[in-house]
Amino acid sequence: MLRLTLRGHTSPPGGLPQLAAELPRLITLNLFEADWLTDLEPIGRFEHLDRLTLRSGRLSSIAAVEQVPNLQFFDLDCPQVDDISxxxxxxxxxxxxLREPAARVDPVALSMKDTTVHVPDRPTAQRWRRVPGQAAKIKVIDD
Incomplete structure (x- = not known):
């Protein structure tokens, strides 16, 4: 299996560590309504992961995403996350x-010259566009 989408508030048996053990060659992981997800640390075990969607109301840190060096696509909607540096x-x-926390994040903290960043609304897009060289493109998600 190269792609996995999980939707719902109930953790899969063994949680993320078990998924990583059983599916080490996973390239796409989509976690929707994943309020069971509170620790992202095992994400580094997915060595081939290049697409990640995280939607969780309880996840408060994405620091472990640094362990996924091949990530090319990242969809983040986690209102408890404050630091996306x-x-x-x-x-x-x-x-x-960057759905949540786009409006609360300082775009100067990130430098993504080769990345297209999609933000939730026009005011956020305008704020991000004011930072020269911030991103290749800034787009509003629903435009």
Missing amino acids: VIGKLTKLKTLY
Whole structure:
């Protein structure tokens, strides 16, 4: 299996560590309504992961995403996450959907010259566009 999408508030048996043990060659992981997800640390075990979607109301840190060096697509919607500076370390990232916490994040903290960043609304897009060299493109998600 190369792609996995999980939707729902119930953790799969064994959680993320078990998924990583059983599916080490996973390239796409989509976690929707994943309020069971509170620790992203095992994400580094997915050595081939290049697409990640995280939607969780309980996840408060994405620091472990730095352990996924091949990530090219990242869709983040986690209102409890305040620090996304680690995203600037993802050198292969081409597309970033930053739903939450886009409005609260200082775009100066990130430098993603080769990345297209999708943000949730026009005011956020305008704020991000004011930072020269911030990203290849800034787009509003629903435009």
